[in-house]
Amino acid sequence: MVKRFKRQEYARYKKLGDKWRKPRGRTSKMRRYEAGKPDMPAIGYGSPKNTRNLHPSGYKDVLVRNLKELENLDPATEAARISSSIGKNKKSQMLEKASELGIKVLNK
Incomplete structure (x- = not known):
């Protein structure tokens, strides 16, 4: 099962949608990996090699x-x-x- 990552503040503005975008703001809590914020994609979330592609x-x-x-x-x-x-x-x-x-x- 692939983890579906949410966009920063996706729940606040309907127009943003769920599609992933990297948070780039200077003070972004999500970019700084603060607790209570959605997860960001990282290498550890990769799928197993034998099922990839x-x-x-x-x-x-x-x-x-x-x-x-x-x-x-x-x-x-x-x-x-x-x-x-x-x-x-x-x-x-x-x-x-x-x-x-x-x-x-x-x-x-």
């Missing part, structure tokens, strides 16, 4: 542009994401081939 399904996300690239995938560890520039006809062919080879397609 994986799709939530657990597969490695690989962009595929043609049938040859699709055939080179390892179905045990890699999942295909078909390029958006592929047309409807080619995409249907690629989906058929993927089901034959047992490859998971992330954007059907």
Whole structure:
């Protein structure tokens, strides 16, 4: 589970939203890591190396542009994401081939 860091004073102003921004103010309590303030991102919060950069399904996300690239995938560890520039006809062919080879397609 990845920790979601909150922006400084996100609760005070609705327009700020929850998206993280580094506090840069001279007197910022959050920047100075004072107690009672939200946590800031640090190296210790990193995800484990073996799960880093994986799709939530657990597969490695690989962009595929043609049938040859699709055939080179390892179905045990890699999942295909078909390029958006592929047309409807080619995409249907690629989906058929993927089901034959047992490859998971992330954007059907």
